[in-house]
Amino acid sequence: ETGVTQSPTHLIKTRGQQVTLRCSSQSGHNTVSWYQQALGQGPQFIFQYYREEENGRGNFPPRFSGLQFPNYSSELNVNALELDDSALYLCASSSPGLAGGEQYFGPGTRLTVT
Amino acid sequence: AQSVAQPEDQVNVAEGNPLTVKCTYSVSGNPYLFWYVQYPNRGLQFLLKYITGDNLVKGSYGFEAEFNKSQTSFHLKKPSALVSDSALYFCAVRPSFSGGYNKLIFGAGTRLAVHP
Numbered sequence: 001e002t003g004v005t006q007s008p009t010h011l012i013k014t015r016g017q018q019v020t021l022r023c024s025s026q027s028g029h030n031t032v033s034w035y036q037q038a039l040g041q042g043p044q045f046i047f048q049y050y051r052e053e054e055n056g057r058g059n060f061p062p063r064f065s066g067l068q069f070p071n072y073s074s075e076l077n078v079n080a081l082e083l084d085d086s087a088l089y090l091c092a093s094s095s096p097g098l099a100g101g102e103q104y105f106g107p108g109t110r111l112t113v114t
Numbered sequence: 115a116q117s118v119a120q121p122e123d124q125v126n127v128a129e130g131n132p133l134t135v136k137c138t139y140s141v142s143g144n145p146y147l148f149w150y151v152q153y154p155n156r157g158l159q160f161l162l163k164y165i166t167g168d169n170l171v172k173g174s175y176g177f178e179a180e181f182n183k184s185q186t187s188f189h190l191k192k193p194s195a196l197v198s199d200s201a202l203y204f205c206a207v208r209p210s211f212s213g214g215y216n217k218l219i220f221g222a223g224t225r226l227a228v229h230p
Contacts, residue, residue: 040223041223042221042223043204056217
């Protein structure tokens with residue numbers, strides 16, 4: 001098991017609502033990335049935070065936003081939820097000091113939008 | 115477009131036999147390559163990585179992977195499969211020119227089923 005934790009484990013929301021997912025990074029890791037894993041697919045990169053700033057973003061609309069806090073924990077916020085937002089949301093932490101930059105993933109938050 | 119292909123949705127192997135899970139990539143430059151494993155209702159666990167050097171890299175749980183630059187492949191292997199290896203396996207690449215951030219591009223995954 002990695003030291004990355006995510007909350008909540010499961011979440012059910014209604015279309016149009018807003019949701020906040022939380023992630024605590026592994027000790028010593030200052031970079032947090034978020035991924036969306038739809039059913040039967042590989043994870044898709046949403047964005048990355050380093051030193052409390054978003055420093056990279058995938059092909060996701062602005063209603064997907066995030067924060068990183070001084071303790072390197074992070075939040076993913078999704079506004080105006082759509083049915084297609086139903087997925088497993090994975091948080092991963094890493095450190096620039098890791099050669100190759102492998103990322104360590106949390107267990108994920110399963111979001112269901114009805 | 116940068117992409118990772120895992121051509122097999124599922125690989126079936128008998129316990130004790132060698133296994134191979136295939137991965138090819140289409141990324142410019144010299145990317146970093148990774149394998150992750152996902153068990154049901156769990157996040158992804160890091161298995162191994164290739165950065166540079168020896169084309170055969172060894173990882174966790176007896177897994178290894180062979181990098182082939184000319185074929186742009188990074189196949190996952192294990193000499194003797196265990197039933198407990200049954201899981202979903204993902205190949206991922208980190209482009210060398212990623213704009214300064216650590217983005218992983220994943221394949222769609224291959225389900226490995228090891229039968230007793």
